Amino acid sequence: MEKPYFSIIIPARTITPQIVNNLLPAIASQSFDRFEVYSILDKMGSTDNKLKKKYPWLHIIEAKKNKRPGIKRDLCVEKSKGNILVFIDDDVTLSKNWLKNAHRILETKKSIVALGGPGILPPNVNYWEQIIDAMLTTWLGSGQYTYRFKKQQARYVDDYPSMNLMIRKDIFLQAGGFDNGYWPGEDSKLLEKITKKSGGYVYYHPDVLVYHHRRNTLYEHLQQYKNYGKTRGLFAAQGDANSKHLIYRIPSVFLIYCFVGIIIFFLVPSMLNMAILPLLVYGGILSYIFLKTSISTESIAIGLGTVLIIPITHITYGLWYMIGYTKKIMKIFNL
16 A cells, blocks of 8 residues: 555544534545545544544544643654645645645645645635634735635745644654644744754645634634734744744734823823824724625625724734733743
8 A cells, every 4th residue: 555645634622523524525535645634532432433434544543631732733643654744623624636736836845844725714604704704814804914814825934823734744753743832822833943943944825725614703713812812922922933023013012002092092182183093094994894895795794793803803812912922021030
């Protein structure tokens, strides 16, 4: 039997209907067939053996006490046989030529150590997923990182989320695997180590696409961005190059600006016009996004939801970024 080229690794709590009905059939339908799959679960289920019989390339592992996604992925890497490690989330569905396109790119560009592709919103999702996607695919919502959520021009990057990330196995092992003291953000820490040690590149290509669900409630979305902001602030304070980009700090600056604006309103009313100008610009951009989103989705409700969720997300992320950053600084100075 030919050695697999790809080892696909899927951490999950249990085998869900999404995995059974969408993800595994999509893997089986790939136009490139030199792969193996490891799904690592918190606890084995009653249907697992049936799935392994149906899909001979599927290996299901029980994680037992090691529940963090990074730890689960490392356990699978130990058992894997492929030269390319493929990390995806359990809520994705795959395009038919996903692996074929990745194989072509990895064989053509030997200098790249890791490869990522966009996670596009699947069809037939609920209202909140559509709103969150509309936010993520605007510059005001995601800054320069909109390419992670829709097809854009190929480019080299210094970071990429593990919802659709491929890494050369020898490079992964040299870096020592995921940094499992953190979650979320263990993938960012890994790529920080990889790019420093190997001197290679992470490459984004729009042809390596998957369909990736968003959070389906406002609460889950804000919890996610709370965690993102906290760990990104912590990593920036630790000096990680891929966490020190200005774009990550802008929500915190926006939050500080709002706070200072309130103080000015009460203490120096004559300066209010100057202080409120950036907020008026922000409101103008939101108005443009409302019109554009309402037209593109043919839904005023989605347009309205999008312009409401953007500032709430900025405030949440900005606050927790400062908390994460401050905690690290206080620890350095033993405060």
